[in-house]
Every structure is written in C-alpha cells, then in structure tokens.
Amino acid sequence: NAGVMQNPRHLVRRRGQEARLRCSPMKGHSHVYWYRQLPEEGLKFMVYLQKENIIDESGMPKERFSAEFPKEGPSILRIQQVVRGDSAAYFCASSPPESSYNEQFFGPGTRLTVL
Amino acid sequence: SQQGEEDPQALSIQEGENATMNCSYKTSINNLQWYRQNSGRGLVHLILIRSNEREKHSGRLRVTLDTSKKSSSLLITASRAADTASYFCATDDSSYKLIFGSGTRLLVRP
Numbered sequence: 001n002a003g004v005m006q007n008p009r010h011l012v013r014r015r016g017q018e019a020r021l022r023c024s025p026m027k028g029h030s031h032v033y034w035y036r037q038l039p040e041e042g043l044k045f046m047v048y049l050q051k052e053n054i055i056d057e058s059g060m061p062k063e064r065f066s067a068e069f070p071k072e073g074p075s076i077l078r079i080q081q082v083v084r085g086d087s088a089a090y091f092c093a094s095s096p097p098e099s100s101y102n103e104q105f106f107g108p109g110t111r112l113t114v115l
Numbered sequence: 116s117q118q119g120e121e122d123p124q125a126l127s128i129q130e131g132e133n134a135t136m137n138c139s140y141k142t143s144i145n146n147l148q149w150y151r152q153n154s155g156r157g158l159v160h161l162i163l164i165r166s167n168e169r170e171k172h173s174g175r176l177r178v179t180l181d182t183s184k185k186s187s188s189l190l191i192t193a194s195r196a197a198d199t200a201s202y203f204c205a206t207d208d209s210s211y212k213l214i215f216g217s218g219t220r221l222l223v224r225p
Contacts, residue, residue: 108177
C-alpha cells in the first residue's frame with residue numbers, strides 16, 4: 001500500500017508564475033488536508049477536502065490560492081502569481097473516511113522556491 | 116497563536132541518553148499526536164494519545180498526557196544518532212484540523 005504521494009518534490013517558480021502541487025492520498029483514503037511549513041516553523045493547516053468538496057479552507061489565503069480534489073485524480077493545490085513569501089514546504093496528508101482518531105498520514109512534501 | 120508549543124526548542128544529547136520533549140497547548144483536545152521530521156523530509160507519525168489516556172508506549176517512545184495541565188511529554192529512551200530530527204506535537208480540537216507546535220530540534224551526538 002503506497003503512502004501519500006506528492007509531486008513534484010521540488011518546484012522553482014519565478015514571481016508571477018503559477019505553481020501546481022499534486023497529492024495522491026493513500027489507497028482507500030478520501031480525506032485530504034494541505035499544510036504549509038515555513039522554515040524553522042511547524043505546519044499550518046490550509047485546507048481540508050473530501051472528494052469534490054472543500055470542507056474547510058479557513059487556513060488558505062483568500063487570494064491566489066485554491067485547492068480541489070476531483071472525483072478522479074489527485075488533489076491539486078494551485079497558487080497563482082506566486083510571490084517570494086509563498087516559498088515554503090507544502091505537505092499533503094490523508095485519512096480514511098471513517099476514522100475514530102484523527103490520524104493523518106503525510107506525504108513527503110513539495111518544496112516551493114520562488115525566485 | 117500556536118495551539119501546541121514544544122520545549123525545549125533545541126536539545127543536544129549524547130547517544131545512549133534519554134531525550135525528553137514537552138508540549139503545551141491551550142484549549143481542549145480530542146487527541147494529541149507526535150511526529151518526527153528529518154531535515155528536509157516529510158513527517159513520520161510516531162504516536163497518538165487520546166484525551167482520556169494518560170500514558171502510551173511504543174518501542175523506545177513513551178508519551179504522557181496531562182489534560183489538567185494541558186501538557187504532554189515525549190520521552191525517547193536510549194537515543195541513537197538516527198533519532199536526530201525535529202519533533203512536533205499536534206493537537207486537534209475538532210474532527211480534522213491538526214494544530215502543530217514549532218517543534219523541538221533534537222541532535223543526538225554519536
């Protein structure tokens with residue numbers, strides 16, 4: 001059973017470009033979470049999605065950021081018109097649909113560098 | 116503000132010694148989890164302790180939870196150089212949102 005997969009692992013963009021980060025949850029998991037980690041800090045919750053639904057996006061910046069989890073395919077975190085402050089590690093996690101505990105399994109992350 | 120705060124921020128010990136890290140949080144929780152992150156890598160889930168549990172063991176790891184003090188500790192016994200990593204506690208006060216502290220950076224010297 002493969003773990004949570006994220007790609008690319010490293011992404012370099014120039015200011016103003018778009019960044020697309022992909023996350024494939026573990027098999028059987030239908031809940032996906034995105035977190036952002038700035039250097040020397042802990043992870044900050046961004047968004048929680050289930051298939052075709054955004055459940056909670058309270059941690060997402062209001063502008064330029066969007067997330068989706070389509071019926072087929074990976075979850076996508078999209079950052080438009082990137083700025084240097086978007087440079088961070090972005091982690092995706094997944095959990096099964098009916099978990100008694102909130103145990104989330106994390107992917108290896110995508111490290112975004114904005115030049 | 117951060118829900119979970121670890122201390123110390125950094126810890127350096129000799130191989131074979133025990134390492135203790137603490138986590139404090141502010142609001143009521145359902146669960147508290149500890150994760151390890153090697154430099155530049157993803158998070159590895161170590162252990163989950165429920166709010167009605169007081170202590171849990173997993174191999175060389177021992178986690179305690181004191182809900183009256185809103186604190187938890189992670190003890191790594193007989194540390195190894197491979198334990199060098201950052202350790203984070205994460206709490207959830209709802210059914211899904213994990214709130215992480217800023218982590219303890221552990222260095223185990225060979």
